[in-house]
Amino acid sequence: MSEARGIFTLWKREMLRFVRERTRLVSSVVTPILWLVIFGTGLGMSLGRATGYNYQQFIFPGIIAQTLLFTAMFMGISVIWDKQFGFMKEILVAPVSRLSIFIGKMLGVGTSAIVQAIIVLALGFLIGIPLTIPMIAEALPMMVLIAIGLVCIGLIIASILNSLENFGAIVTFVNMPMFFLSGSLFPVATLPSWLKWVFYINPLTYDVDALRAITMGSSWKTIFPFWQIVMIIVVFDVVMIAIGSYLFARTK
Amino acid sequence: MTYMIEAQGLTKKFGSLTAVDNISFQVEKGEVFGLLGPNGAGKSTTLSMLCTILKPTSGTALVNGFDVAKNPSQVRKSIGIVFQDPSIDDKLTGRENMQMHGDLYGVPRDQLKSRIDDVLKLVELEDRADSYMSTYSGGMRRRLEIARSLIHYPKVLFLDEPTIGLDPQSRDHIWNYIRELIKTEDITVILTTHYMEEADKLCPRIAIIDHGTIVAMDTPKKLKEQLGGETITVKTKKNELFMEKIKEANIVKAIVIVNEEVKMTVDGAHSLLPSVINIAMQNGIFIESVSVQEPQLDDVFLHYTGRALRDTKGKELSPMARMRRH
Numbered sequence: 128m129s130e131a132r133g134i135f136t137l138w139k140r141e142m143l144r145f146v147r148e149r150t151r152l153v154s155s156v157v158t159p160i161l162w163l164v165i166f167g168t169g170l171g172m173s174l175g176r177a178t179g180y181n182y183q184q185f186i187f188p189g190i191i192a193q194t195l196l197f198t199a200m201f202m203g204i205s206v207i208w209d210k211q212f213g214f215m216k217e218i219l220v221a222p223v224s225r226l227s228i229f230i231g232k233m234l235g236v237g238t239s240a241i242v243q244a245i246i247v248l249a250l251g252f253l254i255g256i257p258l259t260i261p262m263i264a265e266a267l268p269m270m271v272l273i274a275i276g277l278v279c280i281g282l283i284i285a286s287i288l289n290s291l292e293n294f295g296a297i298v299t300f301v302n303m304p305m306f307f308l309s310g311s312l313f314p315v316a317t318l319p320s321w322l323k324w325v326f327y328i329n330p331l332t333y334d335v336d337a338l339r340a341i342t343m344g345s346s347w348k349t350i351f352p353f354w355q356i357v358m359i360i361v362v363f364d365v366v367m368i369a370i371g372s373y374l375f376a377r378t379k
Numbered sequence: 380m381t382y383m384i385e386a387q388g389l390t391k392k393f394g395s396l397t398a399v400d401n402i403s404f405q406v407e408k409g410e411v412f413g414l415l416g417p418n419g420a421g422k423s424t425t426l427s428m429l430c431t432i433l434k435p436t437s438g439t440a441l442v443n444g445f446d447v448a449k450n451p452s453q454v455r456k457s458i459g460i461v462f463q464d465p466s467i468d469d470k471l472t473g474r475e476n477m478q479m480h481g482d483l484y485g486v487p488r489d490q491l492k493s494r495i496d497d498v499l500k501l502v503e504l505e506d507r508a509d510s511y512m513s514t515y516s517g518g519m520r521r522r523l524e525i526a527r528s529l530i531h532y533p534k535v536l537f538l539d540e541p542t543i544g545l546d547p548q549s550r551d552h553i554w555n556y557i558r559e560l561i562k563t564e565d566i567t568v569i570l571t572t573h574y575m576e577e578a579d580k581l582c583p584r585i586a587i588i589d590h591g592t593i594v595a596m597d598t599p600k601k602l603k604e605q606l607g608g609e610t611i612t613v614k615t616k617k618n619e620l621f622m623e624k625i626k627e628a629n630i631v632k633a634i635v636i637v638n639e640e641v642k643m644t645v646d647g648a649h650s651l652l653p654s655v656i657n658i659a660m661q662n663g664i665f666i667e668s669v670s671v672q673e674p675q676l677d678d679v680f681l682h683y684t685g686r687a688l689r690d691t692k693g694k695e696l697s698p699m700a701r702m703r704r705h
Contacts, residue, residue, distance in 0.1 A: 129485040132482055132483075132485060133482065133483050133485075135482070136479050136482035136483055139479075140468065140471070140479055143470070143471060143475065144468075144470045144471075147470055148470075212465070212466075212469075213462060213464040213465055213466040214466050214467065214468050216432070216462055216464075216466045217462075217466040217467070217480070218483065219432070220430055220431065220432060220455055220460055221455065221480075221483035221484060222452050222455040222456045222483075222484060222485070223483055
């Protein structure tokens with residue numbers, strides 16, 4: 128009971144911080160619009176036809192995955208801020224287990240990431256994505272599954288690092304490669320095979336693939352059968368939760 | 380006698396460095412106990428072990444009867460802590476920070492609101508409770524942290540350098556709040572400090588820590604008495620002659636000339652002062668000034684550690700913490 132109250136409290140804190148960061152909320156709407164409208168239109172005009180799809184609609188699930196990834200990473204890394212500004216101590220000496228602290232943080236960051244992804248999903252009408260109820264009913268649980276794994280990556284990085292000096296390196300070596308090597312901006316199927324394996328070891332590839340199957344319907348052919356993609360995402364989530372909670376339990 | 384804290388041979392090593400070396404002490408229920416020492420003496424490390432943040436390398440400690448190594452979660456429920464560095468969430472209001480603390484410690488919901496109001500009143504922050512922490516001054520943050528540490532009715536309160544980095548006026552305020560909470564709460568307080576004045580004013584009993592060991596432990600008064608008496612300082616036109624005459628009279632324990640002043644160590648300075656002045660007048664020595672000084676805790680510290688505490692400057696906060704505290 129008290130553990131549940133602790134988890135809820137930590138979740139609530141993330142929510143309060145989330146709604147108070149106005150600039151992040153605004154940028155979370157502006158960035159995907161820029162990608163979809165400007166980048167989507169520009170690149171779509173020149174090479175979009177080669178994909179065989181409406182290019183804006185093609186990159187749309189990629190942009191949703193990008194929003195989930197970036198929000199999860201940036202907010203997951205806020206644990207480092209908590210450590211550096213001492214707030215983490217207040218939480219760590221409280222009579223709440225480390226596992227609950229991890230879960231509370233994960234749920235808080237996860238909720239924030241999903242809220243932002245829902246905003247992007249809603250923006251789909253701008254580029255002619257049909258926002259039908261069945262589509263949304265499939266997209267939401269999928270975004271939850273995706274968010275869990277990505278948030279854990281952020282929390283794992285944060286529990287390993289102790290200062291924010293490496294923050295730029297994380298963006299360069301984690302966020303950007305994961306995004307560009309995920310098939311968000313071009314189809315994986317037509318790549319040369321030596322490059323393909325890089326995509327196959329990137330968890331975001333499967334996230335994008337699953338979302339694309341949902342937003343584009345039967346016109347999209349997934350890398351593996353859809354249920355296998357979902358299994359890969361679920362297994363990834365479980366592994367990440369295990370590693371993350373283990374590392375959190377050791378936090379000093 | 381119930382002890383709220385019993386440390387037995389407490390030791391903490393970081394690699395080859397021994398930060399705390401075989402420390403033992405007891406603190407009675409309701410006591411205010413001070414750990415006094417320069418920076419790096421091992422005060423915070425000792426506190427961290429008692430708070431279950433660090434595991435002792437060897438030795439045991441009981442807090443409220445619970446073993447810090449075997450039963451950390453019971454220890455945590457029994458204690459309140461104010462850390463040396465700030466530990467509040469800037470993006471939240473004062474009340475939200477308090478609320479969160481109450482929830483984390485499982486304070487019954489029906490009591491939480493009135494309890495928060497009570498402790499806010501204690502530190503006179505009830506009017507500012509709904510402002511964001513980022514608008515608080517350094518002193519106000521400290522006060523809120525003190526109030527927050529009391530929400531869950533802790534049996535033992537740890538204050539790690541409670542007034543570090545604060546201006547004299549805020550420091551005075553904090554001291555008043557600490558005195559007030561000792562009166563109103565059923566609580567035992569352990570505080571660390573490197574300010575002599577703070578230990579002298581707040582703690583009926585202190586331990587002086589240096590290089591990870593306790594070098595002296597008693598009431599401030601007894602510690603001062605051990606130094607053997609007060610000092611009479613006299614400035615005259617003829618210091619050498621005066622010193623000779625005083626020596627002949629054989630009424631002081633020690634006498635030296637320091638900075639063109641004659642310093643005498645005596646027992647009962649006030650009753651001895653007339654005779655000292657008489658000796659000067661009988662020998663036609665003109666006295667420019669006289670002062671009597673009781674031993675200071677500073678002198679006690681110097682005596683036990685061979686170093687003056689006042690020389691050690693206040694510990695610099697880390698740049699991040701300083702940024703936060705302004």
